[in-house]
Amino acid sequence: xxxxxxxxxxxxxxxxxxxxxxxxxxxxxxxxxxxxxxxxxxxxxxxxxxxxxxxxxxxxxxxxxxxxxxxxxxxxxxxxxxxxxxxxxxxxxxxxxxxxxxxxxxxxxxxxxxxxxxxxxxxxxxxxxxxxxxxxxxxxxxxxxxxxxxxxxxxxxxxxxxxxxxxxxxxxxxxxxxxxxxxxxxxxxxxxxxxxxxxxxxxxxxxxxxxxxxxxxxxxxxxxxxxxxxxxxxxxxxxxxxxxxxxxxxxxxxxxxxxxxxxxxxxxxxxxxxxxxxxxxxxxxxxxxxxxxxxxxxxxxxxxxxxxxxxxxxxxxxxx
Numbered sequence: 001x002x003x004x005x006x007x008x009x010x011x012x013x014x015x016x017x018x019x020x021x022x023x024x025x026x027x028x029x030x031x032x033x034x035x036x037x038x039x040x041x042x043x044x045x046x047x048x049x050x051x052x053x054x055x056x057x058x059x060x061x062x063x064x065x066x067x068x069x070x071x072x073x074x075x076x077x078x079x080x081x082x083x084x085x086x087x088x089x090x091x092x093x094x095x096x097x098x099x100x101x102x103x104x105x106x107x108x109x110x111x112x113x114x115x116x117x118x119x120x121x122x123x124x125x126x127x128x129x130x131x132x133x134x135x136x137x138x139x140x141x142x143x144x145x146x147x148x149x150x151x152x153x154x155x156x157x158x159x160x161x162x163x164x165x166x167x168x169x170x171x172x173x174x175x176x177x178x179x180x181x182x183x184x185x186x187x188x189x190x191x192x193x194x195x196x197x198x199x200x201x202x203x204x205x206x207x208x209x210x211x212x213x214x215x216x217x218x219x220x221x222x223x224x225x226x227x228x229x230x231x232x233x234x235x236x237x238x239x240x241x242x243x244x245x246x247x248x249x250x251x252x253x254x255x256x257x258x259x260x261x262x263x264x265x266x267x268x269x270x271x272x273x274x275x276x277x278x279x280x281x282x283x284x285x286x287x288x289x290x291x292x293x294x295x296x297x298x299x300x301x302x303x304x305x306x307x308x309x310x311x312x313x314x315x316x317x318x319x320x
Contacts, residue, residue: 020249023060023087032072035065035089043089047071052101061288063249064092064125068102080113084125092125098138104284106138106264107172108244108254118146120174124248129174135162136170141188141241141262142198143177144170171198186239188262199241208253208276212240219257221318223265225304230315235260238268246274254282 022038026046033054034046044065052068065085070076081097095102096111096118103111109120109128119131120139133146150165169177169190179193186197201209212219220236237260244254253276257268266284270293273279281296283289291299304318 021087023065025054025056025058025060027054027056033067033069035060035085043087044085048083060087061286063087063123065089066095066102079116079118084112084121086125093121093127103138106140107142107256109139111136111138122247123244123250128172129170132174134165139172139243140264141258142172142243143188143190143195145190146170169195201242204276205242205253208255208272209240209242211272211279212255212257212270216240219268221316222300222304223257223259223268224316225314225318226307226311227316228314231260236316238265 023035023043024037025033026036027033028046031049032046033048033050034042035044036042044067048067048069049072050067050069054068065087067083067085069082071083077094079097080094082095082102084092084095086092093112093114096113098104098111105123109122111118112121112127112131113119114131116134117131118133118136119127120129120136121127134148134150136146137144145167146169147162147165147167150162150167152160153163169179171177177195179190180187180196182189182194184197188195188198216238217233220238223238224231224236239258239262240255241258242253243256244250244252246252251274252271253274255270255272256264257270258264269282269284271280271282271287271290279293280290281293282291301318301320305320308314308318
């Protein structure tokens with residue numbers, strides 16, 4: 001009886017202890033930014049100049065603390081933007097600089113830079129691929145291109161390319177993968193070479209993906225309703241893959257939709273509850289903006305029909 005009572009008491013205590021403590025950004029008179037907890041205790045001292053819109057008292061979102069800028073006495077450093085800390089105030093890493101800010105999360109990971117090399121960390125700030133290469137692209141369909149001995153081209157153009165060096169392809173484990181002869185439509189084409197289908201699923205995960213596969217034609221037609229020129233049914237087919245699995249602080253499967261060329265579509269990203277029963281569409285920029293799948297679908301169908309009404313010459317017709 002005592003053991004049972006202890007278990008009953010322990011379960012709610014455990015659940016409560018796993019709730020995130022509310023952390024908030026604070027801004028000093030000299031516009032430096034730090035983070036405090038609910039008691040007003042400083043978690044990260046104010047030392048950052050922030051370049052995104054941030055108000056004093058705004059809550060910290062996500063599983064880590066992100067400062068979108070640089071430290072007051074350091075300034076900009078090559079290939080790096082911002083700082084990431086854990087929610088206890090311990091420094092974790094510097095995100096890779098991409099498109100005028102910190103690198104986006106793609107397929108569950110974000111690039112970071114350490115000692116001039118690029119690696120990957122997950123949403124909890126855990127390093128999943130150690131920084132070993134001079135450059136690594138974001139992951140797409142389970143693969144990322146990397147190079148050593150390369151650098152940004154010397155030009156005044158706003159958009160620069162990585163040039164020189166020795167190039168290769170890595171999988172999600174950070175392992176170098178060699179090209180193969182094409183075996184199926186699921187194989188991935190990179191720079192004219194084919195690489196093996198990188199995903200593997202258990203029965204539960206296959207059932208999750210079956211939910212999307214059953215609606216593939218509907219979702220494909222929605223996606224391409226405003227696309228020019230006309231595509232064949234085969235070219236319009238989408239590929240749905242699980243790119244992230246449930247982990248601490250994230251009780252979901254994340255599913256991406258990919259086009260015929262195996263590029264992810266920014267407008268079709270979903271999360272599925274750990275039991276596989278609830279499906280949501282999520283915003284590319286903010287996962288807190290999640291919409292129940294059926295609600296999202298009705299909205300998309302309405303928008304597609306309206307677009308088609310206003311553009312009757314659209315070549316890729318949507319038929320409800």
